[in-house]
Amino acid sequence: MTTSEPVDIDLAAGDAALRLIVAECFGVEVPTFQGEGPSCGHPALFIRLSRCNLTCTKCDTKYTWDWSRFDPRKESTKRTVVDLLAWATSSPVELVVITGGEPLLQQTRLVPLVRGLLAAGKRVEFETNGTLAPMPELAVDGVLFNVSPKITSFGMDEAKSVVPAALEAFAASGRAAFKFVASSVADLDHIAELANAHRLAPVWVMPEGTTAEAITAATRVLADAVSARHWHFTTRLHVLAFADARGR
Numbered sequence: 001m002t003t004s005e006p007v008d009i010d011l012a013a014g015d016a017a018l019r020l021i022v023a024e025c026f027g028v029e030v031p032t033f034q035g036e037g038p039s040c041g042h043p044a045l046f047i048r049l050s051r052c053n054l055t056c057t058k059c060d061t062k063y064t065w066d067w068s069r070f071d072p073r074k075e076s077t078k079r080t081v082v083d084l085l086a087w088a089t090s091s092p093v094e095l096v097v098i099t100g101g102e103p104l105l106q107q108t109r110l111v112p113l114v115r116g117l118l119a120a121g122k123r124v125e126f127e128t129n130g131t132l133a134p135m136p137e138l139a140v141d142g143v144l145f146n147v148s149p150k151i152t153s154f155g156m157d158e159a160k161s162v163v164p165a166a167l168e169a170f171a172a173s174g175r176a177a178f179k180f181v182a183s184s185v186a187d188l189d190h191i192a193e194l195a196n197a198h199r200l201a202p203v204w205v206m207p208e209g210t211t212a213e214a215i216t217a218a219t220r221v222l223a224d225a226v227s228a229r230h231w232h233f234t235t236r237l238h239v240l241a242f243a244d245a246r247g248r
């Protein structure tokens with residue numbers, strides 16, 4: 001759908017009133033791109049849900065879960081499915097990225113949202129940490145999962161962040177790209193072990209960093225070794241383009 005006409009989406013009244021805990025929505029008023037992964041560079045809208053089940057030390061969205069530093073009452077609002085659909089369908093942009101935090105913590109309530117987005121002609125990408133298997137109702141045509149398992153060098157205990165059954169469910173869905181953040185060639189060896197152990201493909205590598213300088217430096221360190229493995233590489237376009245500004 002390329003118009004911004006209001007669309008009549010047939011949601012059950014109970015579904016329309018369901019509320020999601022949202023950190024921020026962006027891309028309508030101030031346009032942006034999907035900055036990462038297979039759709040890097042595509043115009044995109046973002047719904048960032050609040051709350052996470054992990055506590056990565058290198059997390060760049062701690063305002064979604066770290067209540068020792070942030071106030072949940074200031075950093076989150078409850079928004080209905082119908083309100084989020086009205087917001088997204090006010091824009092002609094086709095791609096809606098649902099991120100977090102960990103969006104699949106709220107996946108039951110995401111089913112009617114995703115259904116409504118698809119009915120309105122949108123396509124949907126999830127940014128997920130890969131610890132929670134997706135409900136079959138979410139793994140449908142028009143939906144892709146950018147699954148980003150958090151490795152030790154990202155500041156997370158893999159006993160918590162690598163959940164084999166969930167990773168294998170994503171792989172079996174045929175709708176997942178496995179996007180690993182890396183900063184060294186040693187990280188790539190470890191990513192290869194995980195990918196082999198859990199049969200994760202396709203593998204995407206993304207340089208760690210929240211400044212253009214850090215992204216460029218990590219890209220130079222990683223690019224040859226990623227291409228030698230015939231893996232995919234993505235930058236973080238929003239960091240390069242918008243200096244990692246919140247809401248871009």
Ligand SMILES: Nc1nc2[nH]cc(C(=O)O)c2c(=O)[nH]1
Binds near residue numbers: 032034097099238248
């Ligand atoms: N432009 C832009 N692209 C993104 N892709 C994934 C993001 C995320 O925070 O999950 C993100 C983000 O925050 N901004």
Ligand code: SF4
Binds near residue numbers: 064
């Ligand atoms: S999984 Fe993602 S949102 Fe959650 S703590 Fe780690 S980096 Fe942050």
Ligand SMILES: [Mg+2]
Binds near residue numbers: 060061
């Ligand atoms: Mg981000």
